[in-house]
Amino acid sequence: MSEAISARRLRPRRSCLAVPGSNPKMIDKAKGLPADQVFLDLEDACAPLAKPGARKTIVAALNAGGWGDKTRVVRVNDLSTEWTYRDVVEVVEGAGADLDCIMLPKVQRADQVAWLDMTLTQIEKTMGYLVGRIGIEAQIEAAKGLIEVDAIAAASPRMETIVFGPADFMASINMKTLVVGEQPPGYDTGDAYHYILMRILMAARANDLQAIDGPYLQIKDVDGFRRIADRSAALGYDGKWVLHPGQIDAANQTYSPSQDDYDHAENIIDAYQWYTSEAGGRRGAAMLGDEMIDEASRKMARVVVGKGRAAGLVRTDKWTPPED
Numbered sequence: 008m009s010e011a012i013s014a015r016r017l018r019p020r021r022s023c024l025a026v027p028g029s030n031p032k033m034i035d036k037a038k039g040l041p042a043d044q045v046f047l048d049l050e051d052a053c054a055p056l057a058k059p060g061a062r063k064t065i066v067a068a069l070n071a072g073g074w075g076d077k078t079r080v081v082r083v084n085d086l087s088t089e090w091t092y093r094d095v096v097e098v099v100e101g102a103g104a105d106l107d108c109i110m111l112p113k114v115q116r117a118d119q120v121a122w123l124d125m126t127l128t129q130i131e132k133t134m135g136y137l138v139g140r141i142g143i144e145a146q147i148e149a150a151k152g153l154i155e156v157d158a159i160a161a162a163s164p165r166m167e168t169i170v171f172g173p174a175d176f177m178a179s180i181n182m183k184t185l186v187v188g189e190q191p192p193g194y195d196t197g198d199a200y201h202y203i204l205m206r207i208l209m210a211a212r213a214n215d216l217q218a219i220d221g222p223y224l225q226i227k228d229v230d231g232f233r234r235i236a237d238r239s240a241a242l243g244y245d246g247k248w249v250l251h252p253g254q255i256d257a258a259n260q261t262y263s264p265s266q267d268d269y270d271h272a273e274n275i276i277d278a279y280q281w282y283t284s285e286a287g288g289r290r291g292a293a294m295l296g297d298e299m300i301d302e303a304s305r306k307m308a309r310v311v312v313g314k315g316r317a318a319g320l321v322r323t324d325k326w327t328p329p330e331d
């Protein structure tokens with residue numbers, strides 16, 4: 008795996024803040040907020056008449072810097088519109104060195120991702136940027152995209168995440184509700200989103216990508232946000248969109264392991280390493296307190312440790328080998 012690709016796989020994306028690309032004030036404010044990722048939107052949060060000006064606003068904001076270690080993303084318009092190619096050319100030529108990913112909405116087919124990959128390569132070569140550094144986030148927002156999600160996830164080595172777009176998706180399948188993320192009235196069994204979330208997660212993990220949950224539109228209802236976020240976090244999702252600064256802390260907490268789980272995971276790794284060693288008796292399965300641990304426990308612990316370290320957690324409990 009190239010250096011450019013392996014570096015971007017580690018990006019935290021617990022909170023992905025949506026900011027209209029046409030609003031310089033909101034863009035400026037976003038720089039100081041504790042979101043892991045900011046995406047500057049040229050699509051649905053940007054009125055058609057404002058799109059040409061927004062491209063310039065975005066280029067200037069990216070070039071001006073001040074983003075700290077945030078992941079910097081621009082969402083372009085989808086490929087059924089007349090805007091996409093100009094969005095990509097103008098933004099990447101103007102700010103390709105100060106940009107981490109392009110998000111492509113409403114992806115329906117793998118060749119749409121391939122188009123973006125080739126276009127990025129051409130711009131990178133023309134401008135003298137490192138070829139392959141800019142990643143791709145693909146939004147799944149319609150039945151067709153979900154059916155094709157495996158091919159979409161595998162369509163380019165630039166792919167970093169699959170993002171669920173619940174609002175457009177609900178419209179695409181005629182789901183009988185207007186409240187994004189909440190269960191449709193009348194569906195009184197299970198979770199109406201379970202299949203979609205799992206389908207996306209499988210395609211993402213099978214291709215070593217992150218899976219990101221979409222927006223919750225009731226921005227004042229932070230408890231509601233947490234309730235919906237808890238579900239995708241429990242399945243294994245890496246993060247969720249946030250539409251308002253008030254949702255950021257909730258997302259960062261929900262998609263980070265708890266301190267107890269983080270400490271426990273670090274201890275599993277240390278204990279398993281010791282028990283499998285000569286000094287620990289070369290055991291493949293061992294007891295850690297009341298719990299039996301083996302190679303599968305180590306793999307689960309590694310995931311939690313990775314997320315905990317990325318979230319900046321610091322260990323508060325350290326396992327030590329038993330004395331003879």
Ligand code: GLV
Pocket residue numbers: 112146148171172173174175176221222
């Ligand atoms: C986001 O783009 C959505 O449609 O939910």
Ligand code: MG
Pocket residue numbers: 051112148172174175
């Ligand atoms: Mg959408």
